[in-house]
Amino acid sequence: xxxxxxxxxxxxxxxxxxxxxxxxxxxxxxxxxxxxxxxxxxxxxxxxxxxxxxxxxxxxxxxxxxxxxxxxxxxxxxxxxxxxxxxxxxxxxxxxxxxxxxxxxxxxxxx
Numbered sequence: 511x512x513x514x515x516x517x518x519x520x521x522x523x524x525x526x527x528x529x530x531x532x533x534x535x536x537x538x539x540x541x542x543x544x545x546x547x548x549x550x551x552x553x554x555x556x557x558x559x560x561x562x563x564x565x566x567x568x569x570x571x572x573x574x575x576x577x578x579x580x581x582x583x584x585x586x587x588x589x590x591x592x593x594x595x596x597x598x599x600x601x602x603x604x605x606x607x608x609x610x611x612x613x614x615x616x617x618x619x620x621x
Contacts, residue, residue, distance in 0.1 A: 536598055537567030538612050544594070551590045554581050565611050569597060570604045577602065 520583050548603035557580050563569050569577075574588055581587040592602060 512521050516548065516586060534609060536600075537565065537570075537606065539566045540564055541566055541569050548590065548594055551587055554587050554591060557581070565579070566595070566598070566600070567606055567609045568611060570600045570602060572602060574602050 532589060541558050541564060542552075542555045545551050554577075558564075558569055558577070560578060563572065569591075574592065578588045579587055581591075595601060
């Protein structure tokens with residue numbers, strides 16, 4: 511997976527991502543597809559999507575606490591998701607100032 515450069519912001523103690531245009535696609539990956547090969551966290555991926563965190567770029571902005579809450583308090587699921595996300599050189603609590611989710615694909619958009 512693509513390596514995304516990021517630094518720790520000393521003021522907020524949160525990661526800031528320095529996005530290179532070619533690397534934006536990994537953030538546009540839907541969380542269910544991203545977790546598809548990890549059966550243990552597949553249900554968590556659906557839960558995240560059901561709560562509006564559809565894209566990986568949205569999930570990495572969440573805190574571990576929020577993800578654990580959505581995982582019904584199962585910290586082991588949060589840790590498994592974190593390990594998978596870290597394989598893409600990402601982590602939780604990231605600030606993505608220059609990334610926006612892809613366009614909204616709804617039934618209303620289809621003529």
